[in-house]
Amino acid sequence: MHIKRAKIATAVSAAFLTCAAGFATADNTPSLGNDPIRIVMPYGAGGSTDITARIIAANAAEHCGTRIDVVSMPGAGGMEGLQFVADAEPNGHTILMADYSATITQTLTEETDWEVEDWAPIVHLTDWKPTVYVKADHEIQSIEEWVALAEAEPNSLVFGHADPLSLVHLPLVLLEMETGIQNVHLPTTGGGETRTMILGGHIDLGMTLPPSIVSNVNSGEVTAIGVFADERSDVLPDVPTFKEAGYDVSFEAPLLVYTYSSVPESIQQELSECIMKGLESDTAQTMSTQASAGLNNVQGLESAQAIYRDTTVRVKEVLAAINEE
Amino acid sequence: MLDLIIQASQLAFHPYVLMYVFLGVLLGITLGAIPGLSGDMAIALLLPFVFFLEPAMAMGLLVGIYKGGLFGGSISAISFGVPGTPGAAATSIDGYQAKLKGKPSKALHTALYSSVIGDTTSDLVLIFIAVPLAAIALTFGPIEFFALYAFSLILIAALSQGMVAKGLAVAAIGILLAMIGRDPITGAVRLTFGIPGLAGGLSLIPVLIGIFAISEVVFQGAKLWRRKVDKLMDDVAEQASLLQGYDISKDQLTWAEFKSTLKATYIGAAVGTFIGALPGAGQSLAAFMSYGLAQRFSKRPEEFGKGSLEGIASAESGNSATAGSTFIPLFAFGIPGSATAALFGAAFILMGMTPGPSLLSDNTEIIYALFFTLIFANLVNLVLGKLLLPYYSRIAMIQPGYMIPAVFILAIVGTYAANNSTMDVWVLLFAGLLGITLKLLSFPLAPLVLGFIIGPGAERALRQSMIMGGGDWWVLVKSPIAIGFYIAAFALILLFTLALRAKK
Amino acid sequence: MNHTLIKELLAAAVVLSLGIAGLIHIQLGAWRPAPLVPSYIMPQTAYYFLIASGVWILGAIGLFAIRKRLANLAPPNAEQHDLIAVGVSVSVMLIGAVFYFLAVLNIGLVVSTVLFNAILVAVLAPNASLKTVLIVPPLVGLVVWLLFIKLIGMTLPTPLLF
Numbered sequence: 001m002h003i004k005r006a007k008i009a010t011a012v013s014a015a016f017l018t019c020a021a022g023f024a025t026a027d028n029t030p031s032l033g034n035d036p037i038r039i040v041m042p043y044g045a046g047g048s049t050d051i052t053a054r055i056i057a058a059n060a061a062e063h064c065g066t067r068i069d070v071v072s073m074p075g076a077g078g079m080e081g082l083q084f085v086a087d088a089e090p091n092g093h094t095i096l097m098a099d100y101s102a103t104i105t106q107t108l109t110e111e112t113d114w115e116v117e118d119w120a121p122i123v124h125l126t127d128w129k130p131t132v133y134v135k136a137d138h139e140i141q142s143i144e145e146w147v148a149l150a151e152a153e154p155n156s157l158v159f160g161h162a163d164p165l166s167l168v169h170l171p172l173v174l175l176e177m178e179t180g181i182q183n184v185h186l187p188t189t190g191g192g193e194t195r196t197m198i199l200g201g202h203i204d205l206g207m208t209l210p211p212s213i214v215s216n217v218n219s220g221e222v223t224a225i226g227v228f229a230d231e232r233s234d235v236l237p238d239v240p241t242f243k244e245a246g247y248d249v250s251f252e253a254p255l256l257v258y259t260y261s262s263v264p265e266s267i268q269q270e271l272s273e274c275i276m277k278g279l280e281s282d283t284a285q286t287m288s289t290q291a292s293a294g295l296n297n298v299q300g301l302e303s304a305q306a307i308y309r310d311t312t313v314r315v316k317e318v319l320a321a322i323n324e325e
Numbered sequence: 326m327l328d329l330i331i332q333a334s335q336l337a338f339h340p341y342v343l344m345y346v347f348l349g350v351l352l353g354i355t356l357g358a359i360p361g362l363s364g365d366m367a368i369a370l371l372l373p374f375v376f377f378l379e380p381a382m383a384m385g386l387l388v389g390i391y392k393g394g395l396f397g398g399s400i401s402a403i404s405f406g407v408p409g410t411p412g413a414a415a416t417s418i419d420g421y422q423a424k425l426k427g428k429p430s431k432a433l434h435t436a437l438y439s440s441v442i443g444d445t446t447s448d449l450v451l452i453f454i455a456v457p458l459a460a461i462a463l464t465f466g467p468i469e470f471f472a473l474y475a476f477s478l479i480l481i482a483a484l485s486q487g488m489v490a491k492g493l494a495v496a497a498i499g500i501l502l503a504m505i506g507r508d509p510i511t512g513a514v515r516l517t518f519g520i521p522g523l524a525g526g527l528s529l530i531p532v533l534i535g536i537f538a539i540s541e542v543v544f545q546g547a548k549l550w551r552r553k554v555d556k557l558m559d560d561v562a563e564q565a566s567l568l569q570g571y572d573i574s575k576d577q578l579t580w581a582e583f584k585s586t587l588k589a590t591y592i593g594a595a596v597g598t599f600i601g602a603l604p605g606a607g608q609s610l611a612a613f614m615s616y617g618l619a620q621r622f623s624k625r626p627e628e629f630g631k632g633s634l635e636g637i638a639s640a641e642s643g644n645s646a647t648a649g650s651t652f653i654p655l656f657a658f659g660i661p662g663s664a665t666a667a668l669f670g671a672a673f674i675l676m677g678m679t680p681g682p683s684l685l686s687d688n689t690e691i692i693y694a695l696f697f698t699l700i701f702a703n704l705v706n707l708v709l710g711k712l713l714l715p716y717y718s719r720i721a722m723i724q725p726g727y728m729i730p731a732v733f734i735l736a737i738v739g740t741y742a743a744n745n746s747t748m749d750v751w752v753l754l755f756a757g758l759l760g761i762t763l764k765l766l767s768f769p770l771a772p773l774v775l776g777f778i779i780g781p782g783a784e785r786a787l788r789q790s791m792i793m794g795g796g797d798w799w800v801l802v803k804s805p806i807a808i809g810f811y812i813a814a815f816a817l818i819l820l821f822t823l824a825l826r827a828k829k
Numbered sequence: 830m831n832h833t834l835i836k837e838l839l840a841a842a843v844v845l846s847l848g849i850a851g852l853i854h855i856q857l858g859a860w861r862p863a864p865l866v867p868s869y870i871m872p873q874t875a876y877y878f879l880i881a882s883g884v885w886i887l888g889a890i891g892l893f894a895i896r897k898r899l900a901n902l903a904p905p906n907a908e909q910h911d912l913i914a915v916g917v918s919v920s921v922m923l924i925g926a927v928f929y930f931l932a933v934l935n936i937g938l939v940v941s942t943v944l945f946n947a948i949l950v951a952v953l954a955p956n957a958s959l960k961t962v963l964i965v966p967p968l969v970g971l972v973v974w975l976l977f978i979k980l981i982g983m984t985l986p987t988p989l990l991f
Binding site: 370738 | 836839840843844847848851858860861865866868870871872874875881882883885910911912915917918919923926927930933934945949950953954955956961965977981982984
Binding site: 044045047050051054071072073074078079080084109110111158163164165184186187188189192193195196197199200202203212214215216218219221287290291292 | 365369372462463464465466467509510511512514521522524525604605654658659660661662664667668671674675676677679680681682683684744745746748785789792793
């Protein structure tokens with residue numbers, strides 16, 4: 001055990017215990033001021049979004065010139081977090097980090113005080129690639145076998161996904177439209193429950209995000225059969241995409257940092273730049289690799305806005321198609 | 326193997342690690358004692374620092390907080406009838422009655438010992454038989470979970486002596502409260518009375534603290550006010566009865582009393598360990614279920630609810646015995662079975678260890694060190710608890726005129742802080758009002774809370790089973806485990822009614 | 830009519846009306862159709878249980894009435910409640926808490942806490958004196974500030990005062 005690191009550690013936690021972390025170095029970017037920045041995350045603590053938010057908090061603080069706190073607000077299906085950011089003073093000190101299901105899908109399907117366009121994406125952190133997987137000893141072991149079996153016996157296969165219309169459910173809907181196959185859709189509380197059911201042999205197929213099943217795939221407990229993305233996932237390089245299998249379905253989920261649109265554009269730009277700078281640092285990259293957070297290709301304002309517009313169009317299409325049925 | 330144990334113990338018993346365990350337990354007990362706050366929250370707050378710590382130290386800190394928090398919740402449950410954490414709700418039933426009878430120290434010590442015994446049992450199970458138990462846990466699909474939930478509900482509703490009808494009624498109200506919000510299958514918003522903030526449903530902490538704590542505190546307030554206006558006691562008499570009148574030397578837990586609680590503690594340890602290993606079942610369910618079972622198998626079931634030390638021991642040991650086993654699904658499959666396990670999973674990831682089947686083989690040393698720390702933290706919990714308890718039992722005897730307002734305020738602010746949610750505070754006050762109304766009409770409150778805890782799980786399990794079974798109700802008895810639960814439920818009810826008859 | 834009888838009748842009435850109102854809501858409300866089982870299956874079961882227990886409570890009252898043992902109706906260890914005191918306490922504490930929390934959100938945590946605590950102590954503490962009303966609340970305010978602002982870093986909307 002390295003005593004030096006231990007000392008730093010003691011100092012760090014002592015700082016926390018006496019007076020909640022003081023990373024503040026107020027030498028640059030005076031316009032943001034010294035008030036702490038809050039990253040609101042509309043999910044529970046401990047998930048993959050949470051880990052990513054904490055990597056930002058730990059690394060971007062010195063570049064943004066003030067402390068960054070991560071606040072978890074899972075209330076009202078995440079809507080309480082969005083409401084908090086929308087209601088906050090538009091000075092760039094309260095920002096949101098979420099995937100599209102909170103800002104786009106729920107805004108379109110629920111009654112909210114804001115429109116999809118009211119969220120201004122400033123950083124494009126990563127793209128999550130929804131992945132279909134089965135138990136290793138299941139008779140289905142590839143995309144082709146799945147489609148063949150589902151065509152032979154419609155509605156015989158049970159497919160576990162998290163909440164209805166979430167980012168691990170919409171791709172399934174798209175695929176069913178594309179191929180005409182039918183599966184039994186089984187909503188679960190999330191990736192953990194889906195995985196329990198797959199491993200226990202209670203259901204046939206499930207969808208999740210790659211980092212959460214890597215270790216199960218490597219140990220040979222489950223087989224990932226296909227990825228709904230344009231390119232294969234970095235962490236599961238042997239798993240084909242649905243495009244490779246001949247089905248033109250791809251639905252990557254961008255993880256974005258947003259401000260509310262009433263925040264002045266100069267502040268949006270400034271925040272975007274300091275977060276980017278923080279994430280490009282070596283520590284941030286090491287943390288990202290350890291956590292499989294995929295922060296090796298972080299994109300700024302323009303890319304974020306472009307991908308947000310594209311995703312909005314796609315979600316609208318899928319929702320319209322579902323409503324027609 | 327011996328090499329490994331030596332290396333792991335060098336890691337685990339490094340002075341810094343020990344210091345962090347102490348710090349963690351102290352922090353955990355303190356936060357756990359405050360209504361609304363729990364060890365989970367402290368762990369979430371400390372996550373960013375995990376990256377800067379050596380893994381062994383970080384583990385020591387987090388484990389300490391977690392274990393301290395599990396026991397800490399019982400301190401305010403016993404002292405003020407206000408469960409500090411959801412897991413301590415069942416402890417407050419008998420614990421608070423015991424305190425009212427002038428036995429806070431006995432109650433607190435029972436809680437401490439049963440908590441440590443339950444926790445240690447669970448840790449040993451995690452260390453030695455994690456893999457087989459994990460395999461059993463996986464056999465629990467929706468059908469089996471529904472049977473488990475039905476079993477525990479029957480157990481608890483039938484527990485309300487002489488009030489079975491009322492017990493069933495409040496259990497139904499609890500389930501209905503849990504239905505508020507989003508339909509788990511269709512995603513439609515229902516039963517929200519048009520309030521958008523309710524779309525995500527009611528959270529556990531405000532409902533639980535509102536029902537148990539706010540209602541109790543308001544009733545205490547009523548008694549205080551009556552004494553104040555009637556001038557029932559003058560200042561001197563008041564002082565005498567509350568502080569000087571309490572003699573801590575007469576309030577020591579005797580060896581005989583401790584032994585009499587052991588059976589309940591073991592029941593709690595077994596139930597808690599098993600429930601903890603099931604993903605998604607939770608501490609509160611474990612506590613209530615072991616409380617119910619301990620009453621069934623107790624020699625003096627009529628004491629339960631009136632300050633029975635057995636009641637405290639079963640609830641507290643059931644609650645704490647989830648501590649080790651909740652990690653079983655995480656270690657075996659990378660599945661976080663509880664909020665705490667999810668947070669530890671995040672901590673593992675931040676330290677570069679991936680939870681899942683390869684966790685142990687890739688990080689053998691540090692995981693063995695964690696095992697040592699788990700056991701060691703129980704010892705610290707015991708020692709610190711033992712040192713602090715005399716002070717806590719004195720705090721419990723401070724004049725309620727000053728304590729009750731402070732506890733009430735802490736409950737409100739603590740509930741807000743747990744999720745940074747204003748809605749939660751309104752729910753807390755509403756639940757308090759509901760609790761008061763039900764108490765005035767002499768309804769029991771425990772079945773309501775249990776109904777609320779298992780409501781969402783039971784509904785999801787039922788509807789998932791039906792979807793998987795193609796709409797056929799027989800699917801619910803197509804599993805041997807499920808049939809086992811239904812038979813056990815009937816057997817217990819039968820046994821209990823027969824036992825009652827025999828007594829009369 | 831004794832207290833227990835009124836209480837039991839009231840309890841039965843509350844339980845029955847909740848159950849019936851719920852069933853009506855299931856008939857009339859807009860429930861999104863779900864696959865295989867109706868989406869109101871769980872609430873419906875709960876309403877049936879409510880109605881059944883309401884009938885059960887009424888039946889028990891009837892049985893006791895026939896046997897002329899109404900006095901034994903009270904469940905073991907039932908408390909008699911002091912309704913006036915509970916009324917006072919509900920209005921001071923619960924309704925007070927609504928204003929207190931609004932004040933926390935709009936004025937500031939510490940100031941509101943000290944004020945609310947002072948009111949509660951003044952109304953409730955049997956032996957409160959001017960001295961204790963001045964000393965205790967600032968202490969509680971200090972504890973709340975240390976714990977929730979300094980240690981936990983609780984998130985609150987920007988207040989007017991601190």
